[in-house]
Amino acid sequence: MENSGRRTFLGLCLGGLAAAAAAAAAWPVYRYLSPRSTATTAARVDIPEKDVPEGEAKFFELGGASAVLVRKPGGGLIALSAVCTHMGCIVQWEKDKLDFLCPCHGGHYTAEGAVISGPPPKPLAKLPFTVANGVITVG
Numbered sequence: 001m002e003n004s005g006r007r008t009f010l011g012l013c014l015g016g017l018a019a020a021a022a023a024a025a026a027w028p029v030y031r032y033l034s035p036r037s038t039a040t041t042a043a044r045v046d047i048p049e050k051d052v053p054e055g056e057a058k059f060f061e062l063g064g065a066s067a068v069l070v071r072k073p074g075g076g077l078i079a080l081s082a083v084c085t086h087m088g089c090i091v092q093w094e095k096d097k098l099d100f101l102c103p104c105h106g107g108h109y110t111a112e113g114a115v116i117s118g119p120p121p122k123p124l125a126k127l128p129f130t131v132a133n134g135v136i137t138v139g
């Protein structure tokens with residue numbers, strides 16, 4: 001009887017530890033993949049042109065959501081929401097392919113935000129921007 005009680009207690013302790021370890025491991029992944037939910041960032045952002053070289057993407061926060069600037073080879077600039085239109089994960093720039101990958105369900109977008117493949121139902125939203133005196137203003 002006493003052994004059974006100890007086993008139950010030990011089982012509960014180990015189960016609790018396992019649950020706490022799983023939660024601690026999953027939290028950073030959740031925070032990375034989920035869009036910011038509060039509008040604590042500026043609705044307009046200035047980014048120096050030199051921070052977005054050809055073939056690169058610059059991620060930033062705009063109005064509480066993740067956004068990205070891309071400079072295509074040849075110099076063309078594109079400003080997009082970085083929030084996947086499927087379930088809201090943050091897309092990643094694939095420099096070698098010059099496209100975006102959503103890590104949650106494998107959605108692919110072109111550098112212009114058009115859907116290539118996967119579950120996203122719509123393109124990434126385009127954001128307005130201007131360029132003046134070496135500064136890109138998005139929003």
Ligand code: FES
Pocket residue numbers: 084085086087088089102103104105106107118119120
């Ligand atoms: S959330 Fe991006 S593909 Fe599902």
